[in-house]
Amino acid sequence: MPNPINPKKPYLENYPSFLREVSKYFDVPKSSSAFELLDEQRLILLEKAAQGLIMEGKKLGKQREAEWMARELVKVKAIYEYEITTNTVQRSIARDLEVYHVCAHLYTMESFLYKEINALMRLDGDMEYKELLMSKVPTYGPFAYLLFWKRGVRKEASEKTLTVYRCANLSDELIQQYKEKYYRGMFATFPAFTSTSRNRAKAVQFGNVLFVIDIDVLKGEDVSLYSDYPDEEEVILHAGFTFEIQSCKFDGRTNKWIMHLKDHQL
Known part of the structure; x- marks a missing residue:
């Protein structure tokens, strides 16, 4: 899980625009709840994501790292193309999950990728950086979109929150x-992807503020199975996670502020 964040602004008043701009630029759906992402669209996004990471990696002096990540995206693209021939609903869902698992693994690695994408997406809503934000739509946009777009299948489990x-x-x-x-x-609203943990003891080791966040299980993805750091029990909240603050108190015992956030749809 990334180190404690230190943003210029903690949240947005409105829904972030970056992923909407990505959907317009690549002509893909804006909402996974309302539309299907076509196989052809996903293949294009995988190709553009690989190209974009190489472009951005070169600028940062991380070309070899970026090329390795791009190869992982190209591999899953080839698997996806092959499996399209098995045209069943079950295989369609499996293909989508394979793409997501690769993207989630790349995101959770200790690399430039999660740092740059989140630093960028946290600029959403700041007019001073609008031009910079929009300039990254063609490069970081496809990867961010694929990470955001996981077909929502409610878990067959007792917990809904x-x-x-x-x-x-x-x-x-x-x-x-x-x-x-x-x-x-x-x-x-949190404009970027937000890394959290199921394990309070793991999270509380860092920073001066502890967020305790109640979410609908569909608003976050448990990525521990495909993370480089499975012991962190990481759950990634979707970009654009909207919440209400339930309480905001200072805990003298831990010397931390404890902020209780709740998914606005709970």
């Missing part, structure tokens, strides 16, 4: 913004 945890290093100013949002009772 889940509590996850995340620590962050926040300035006094940003903590105050959360407190004000809590007092006003308004919704807020």
Whole structure:
């Protein structure tokens, strides 16, 4: 799981625009709940994602790392193309999951990828960086879209909700913004993907703020099975996760702020 975050702004008031811009640029659906992503569209996104990572990796002096990740995307693209010939609903879902598993594995690696994508997506809503954000739609956009787009199949499990945890290093100013949002009772949104853990003890090791987050199980993906760090019990919240602040208290015992967030649809 990434190190504690230290963003310029902790959340958005509105839904983020980056993935919408990706959907327009590549002419793919805006919402996984309303539309299917066609096989041809997924293949194009895999190809563009591989190309985009190489382009961005070169700029950062991480060409070999980027080329390795691109090869992983090309491999799963080839498997996807082959399996299209098995045209059943079951195989269609399996193909989609294979793509997601590869993307999730790449995202959870200790590399430039998760750092750059999240730093970029947290700029959403800041007009000063709008041009930079839009310039990355062709390169980082396809990968971010594939990571976001996992076919929603509700788990056959007793739990429909889940509590996850995340620590962050926040300035006094940003903590105050959360407190004000809590007092006003308004919704807020995380614009980027948010790494959390099922394990409170793992999360609490870092930062001066502990987020305790109640989510619908469909709003996050447990990636521990395909992560480089399975012991972290990582759950990735979807980009655009919208929440309400239930409480915001300082815990003198742990010397941390404890912020209880709740999925706005619960």
